[in-house]
Amino acid sequence: METVKALVVEAPGEVAIKQLTLDKLGSGNVLIKIAYSSINFKDMLALEPRGGIIRDYPMIPGIDLSGWVVASDDSKISVGQEVLVTGYGLGVNHPGGFAEYARVPADWLIPLPSGLSLKEAMVYGTAGVTAAMSVIELEQAGMSPQQEPRILLTGASGGVGSLALQFLVKAGYQNVQALIRKDYQASLVENLGASKILLASDLVSSGKPLEKQEFDYVLDTVGGEVLSRLLPKIAYGGAVTTCGNVGGLNLETTVFPFILRGIRLIGIDSVALDQKKRQKIWSLLAKEWKLSSNEAVRVVRLEDVVQVAQELKAGQHLGRTIVEIS
Numbered sequence: 111m112e113t114v115k116a117l118v119v120e121a122p123g124e125v126a127i128k129q130l131t132l133d134k135l136g137s138g139n140v141l142i143k144i145a146y147s148s149i150n151f152k153d154m155l156a157l158e159p160r161g162g163i164i165r166d167y168p169m170i171p172g173i174d175l176s177g178w179v180v181a182s183d184d185s186k187i188s189v190g191q192e193v194l195v196t197g198y199g200l201g202v203n204h205p206g207g208f209a210e211y212a213r214v215p216a217d218w219l220i221p222l223p224s225g226l227s228l229k230e231a232m233v234y235g236t237a238g239v240t241a242a243m244s245v246i247e248l249e250q251a252g253m254s255p256q257q258e259p260r261i262l263l264t265g266a267s268g269g270v271g272s273l274a275l276q277f278l279v280k281a282g283y284q285n286v287q288a289l290i291r292k293d294y295q296a297s298l299v300e301n302l303g304a305s306k307i308l309l310a311s312d313l314v315s316s317g318k319p320l321e322k323q324e325f326d327y328v329l330d331t332v333g334g335e336v337l338s339r340l341l342p343k344i345a346y347g348g349a350v351t352t353c354g355n356v357g358g359l360n361l362e363t364t365v366f367p368f369i370l371r372g373i374r375l376i377g378i379d380s381v382a383l384d385q386k387k388r389q390k391i392w393s394l395l396a397k398e399w400k401l402s403s404n405e406a407v408r409v410v411r412l413e414d415v416v417q418v419a420q421e422l423k424a425g426q427h428l429g430r431t432i433v434e435i436s
């Protein structure tokens with residue numbers, strides 16, 4: 111193998127499929143032949159001229175990958191091993207998963223947990239880790255199926271949202287309301303287990319700092335105005351996780367939900383998550399929370415990535431899309 115096929119962002123907004131020599135794969139002590147990658151909101155931003163994700167060009171985007179080790183200088187990682195990588199600098203400041211091969215530091219690798227295929231691992235990818243972290247954090251804040259809490263999940267038709275919905279259902283939660291933007295997204299989230307639908311356009315605000323206590327827990331993937339409108343509606347002692355900014359960067363609130371209702375706002379970051387916690391999450395994804403439905407999953411090729419990113423940008427994408435590379 112002298113050259114490697116890769117999707118390359120040459121300069122802001124300039125994207126092409128190219129043959130690259132191996133020295134363009136960056137530094138690292140493990141070389142991986144990539145089987146699958148996946149397409150996340152952040153990958154869409156990486157392909158955008160003003161996405162704010164990539165700082166040094168050229169760059170191979172793709173924040174997730176799974177594949178086989180073909181060379182390793184690390185005694186803990188052997189040739190032929192099946193592995194996955196999500197986050198760290200992958201596809202952002204280190205050549206990523208939209209290529210036939212990747213070279214990464216051994217510390218970034220998660221050995222593929224037994225019970226998962228390389229393909230299934232990418233159905234989860236960064237989105238699955240983030241969704242699982244959000245559910246775990248809400249449970250640490252007191253959420254449990256026995257209480258039959260009223261849960262609201264925002265961005266429920268998206269990558270993180272559709273997986274979080276399935277994990278909540280799998281974990282035994284029955285009262286999970288899904289916030290979506292468009293009517294046609296309703297059938298997907300109902301099939302995945304949502305008990306009720308809330309349209310984002312119906313999420314009204316009275317402008318008061320505290321409103322009727324409608325939700326015990328909120329798993330938010332949208333941010334911005336949606337999250338701002340929800341904080342006054344959280345019940346006493348409740349909690350909210352926030353992981354995304356698809357709905358905007360700014361959060362408008364008062365201190366009242368926090369100091370008069372004792373609610374908690376919990377930030378989620380999957381990129382720099384500690385390796386031990388990652389492994390725990392992956393074993394949860396491979397066993398207790400393993401999903402059987404492929405309803406919200408599409409498989410495409412490297413040549414289709416730009417088109418899928420356009421769908422994500424236009425709000426025409428549902429669930430998860432994974433990229434079959436080899």
Ligand SMILES: NC(=O)c1ccc[n+]([C@@H]2O[C@H](COP(=O)([O-])OP(=O)(O)OC[C@H]3O[C@@H](n4cnc5c(N)ncnc54)[C@H](OP(=O)(O)O)[C@@H]3O)[C@@H](O)[C@H]2O)c1
Nearest residue numbers: 151240265267268269270291354355356357378379380425
């Ligand atoms: N913190 C972390 O570690 C981490 C990890 C992964 C992802 N994220 C972030 O989480 C967010 C979701 O990622 P994703 O990959 O799941 O994206 P996605 O697949 O594009 O899903 C986004 C979802 O949000 C909905 N949405 C977009 N704008 C909205 C608005 N203004 N009001 C209500 N709903 C809106 C979308 O609906 P439409 O299809 O109708 O637009 C879609 O259902 C992104 O901001 C991403 O960067 C963060």
